[in-house]
Amino acid sequence: MTTSPASIRPAAGKLGILTPGLGAVATTFIAGVESIRRGRSKPIGSLTQMATIRLGKRSDKRAPLIRDFVPLARLEDIVFGAWDPIPDDAYTSAKKAGVLEERDVEPLKDFLSSIKPMPAVFDQHYVTRIHGTNVKQGKTKRDLAEQLRQDIRDFKAKHGCDRLVVVWCGSTEIFIAPSEVHATLAAFEKAMDENHPEIAPSMLYAWAAIMEGVPYNNGAPNLAVDTPALQELAQRKGVPISGKDFKTGQTWMKTVIAPALKARMLGLAGWYSTNILGNRDGEVLDDPASFKTKEASKLSVLHTILQPETYPELYDGFSHVVRINYYPPRGDNKEGWDNIDIVGWMGYPMQIKVNFLCRDSILAAPIVLDLALFSDLASRAGMKGIQEWLSFYYKSPMAAAGLQPEHDLFIQQTKLKNTLRHLMGEEQITHLGLEYYP
Numbered sequence: 250m251t252t253s254p255a256s257i258r259p260a261a262g263k264l265g266i267l268t269p270g271l272g273a274v275a276t277t278f279i280a281g282v283e284s285i286r287r288g289r290s291k292p293i294g295s296l297t298q299m300a301t302i303r304l305g306k307r308s309d310k311r312a313p314l315i316r317d318f319v320p321l322a323r324l325e326d327i328v329f330g331a332w333d334p335i336p337d338d339a340y341t342s343a344k345k346a347g348v349l350e351e352r353d354v355e356p357l358k359d360f361l362s363s364i365k366p367m368p369a370v371f372d373q374h375y376v377t378r379i380h381g382t383n384v385k386q387g388k389t390k391r392d393l394a395e396q397l398r399q400d401i402r403d404f405k406a407k408h409g410c411d412r413l414v415v416v417w418c419g420s421t422e423i424f425i426a427p428s429e430v431h432a433t434l435a436a437f438e439k440a441m442d443e444n445h446p447e448i449a450p451s452m453l454y455a456w457a458a459i460m461e462g463v464p465y466n467n468g469a470p471n472l473a474v475d476t477p478a479l480q481e482l483a484q485r486k487g488v489p490i491s492g493k494d495f496k497t498g499q500t501w502m503k504t505v506i507a508p509a510l511k512a513r514m515l516g517l518a519g520w521y522s523t524n525i526l527g528n529r530d531g532e533v534l535d536d537p538a539s540f541k542t543k544e545a546s547k548l549s550v551l552h553t554i555l556q557p558e559t560y561p562e563l564y565d566g567f568s569h570v571v572r573i574n575y576y577p578p579r580g581d582n583k584e585g586w587d588n589i590d591i592v593g594w595m596g597y598p599m600q601i602k603v604n605f606l607c608r609d610s611i612l613a614a615p616i617v618l619d620l621a622l623f624s625d626l627a628s629r630a631g632m633k634g635i636q637e638w639l640s641f642y643y644k645s646p647m648a649a650a651g652l653q654p655e656h657d658l659f660i661q662q663t664k665l666k667n668t669l670r671h672l673m674g675e676e677q678i679t680h681l682g683l684e685y686y687p
């Protein structure tokens with residue numbers, strides 16, 4: 250099916266990328282983009298910078314780079330801003346996070362030192378392990394959110410930006426279940442006025458961004474923009490939103506291995522995942538209330554991929570355990586172990602072991618870049634509300650009410666690329682391929 254190209258506003262002028270949170274992920278992202286701009290690094294891990302997209306028939310041999318195919322903001326046109334309750338500038342924060350080696354941080358010292366976080370909307374009730382001093386004051390949650398709106402406007406004017414996007418790189422907040430205060434926009438705004446405890450800071454950033462017409466992408470498992478209230482606002486204001494929780498290490502592997510088991514109709518008896526992690530994120534997740542939010546995000550994946558309702562003989566009642574252990578010596582260099590008990594022909598058991606020594610923020614940084622550039626593209630193309638085609642980047646993808654989210658990495662990748670083809674009026678690729686065998 251070919252569609253006519255969408256009318257897409259050109260990516261002219263500067264794009265401001267604002268991150269609530271200037272910790273390990275955000276500083277690794279910013280330092281990486283600057284390092285690439287200076288020709289010191291390559292954008293490894295980023296689809297917007299390195300991937301190609303096949304167009305037309307296989308025999309046509311048309312496979313341009315995605316960034317030459319769709320109009321994306323150029324890295325040279327990006328400016329960075331952030332909020333954080335910890336007042337460290339990006340240089341100090343990057344040094345403390347310890348993700349990047351001195352040889353990569355020192356040459357960027359002037360640039361990184363110039364990025365200072367704006368005072369955050371922060372409340373320790375929602376992130377117990379962070380002690381912040383760079384915090385806004387306000388009588389009500391709406392006052393605080395209005396201050397964020399002002400920050401957004403001021404940043405845009407000060408840096409002469411044509412457009413802005415927000416990518417949440419802040420901490421994981423305590424678990425909040427969706428309730429009636431999140432059910433409609435009217436209830437949400439009333440709850441902001443009444444300082445309702447179920448309105449978390451991440452929701453205020455989301456509300457403020459959408460009110461300012463700025464796409465909001467949610468890198469943490471926080472409920473944030475994943476509520477009917479804020480989806481209603483995004484629809485009304487014509488703003489793209491996406492979430493939630495960057496799919497980086499262990500869950501990324503899960504969304505590769507689980508579809509492979511299902512594709513071959515192999516059974517699963519159990520999947521035990523454990524991690525050691527020593528960065529600030531690990532410390533925040535050491536608090537059971539924050540861990541609960543992360544756990545819910547990590548657990549949802551297998552059930553949706555394996556569909557035990559459809560395949561009870563293979564997947565009914567499998568055991569799924571996820572642990573994160575805070576272990577300071579490892580810093581950002583997480584180590585994850587997966588033990589997967591699978592079942593084969595005639596019920597014979599087998600095991601798969603995965604030992605992933607990853608660097609969390611190194612995997613997350615290119616995701617931040619791609620989400621920023623793609624959500625800006627979506628905005629210029631007039632797309633609004635949940636951007637399901639960006640599920641590729643998330644552990645807990647948002648989907649329309651009543652719809653199962655898509656977790657399988659390769660279906661997500663196909664969906665992403667077909668959306669780009671659709672936007673540019675190119676034929677969708679079904680992989681049927683009968684035309685090659687007349």
Ligand SMILES: NC(=O)c1ccc[n+]([C@@H]2O[C@H](COP(=O)([O-])OP(=O)(O)OC[C@H]3O[C@@H](n4cnc5c(N)ncnc54)[C@H](O)[C@@H]3O)[C@@H](O)[C@H]2O)c1
Pocket residue numbers: 269270271272273274275332333334335346369370371372376379381417418419420421450451468469470494495496497498528529530533609610612613
């Ligand atoms: N690194 C990964 O692989 C990965 C994967 C998925 C999700 N995430 C999520 O991304 C987020 C960032 O991870 P990180 O490793 O950079 O953590 P980090 O602790 O290094 O940085 C988070 C920063 O957010 C700040 N913060 C907390 N509440 C805030 C608020 N209300 N407003 C503004 N800033 C606030 C903290 O002070 C901290 O500096 C976490 O929620 C993490 O769970 C990371």
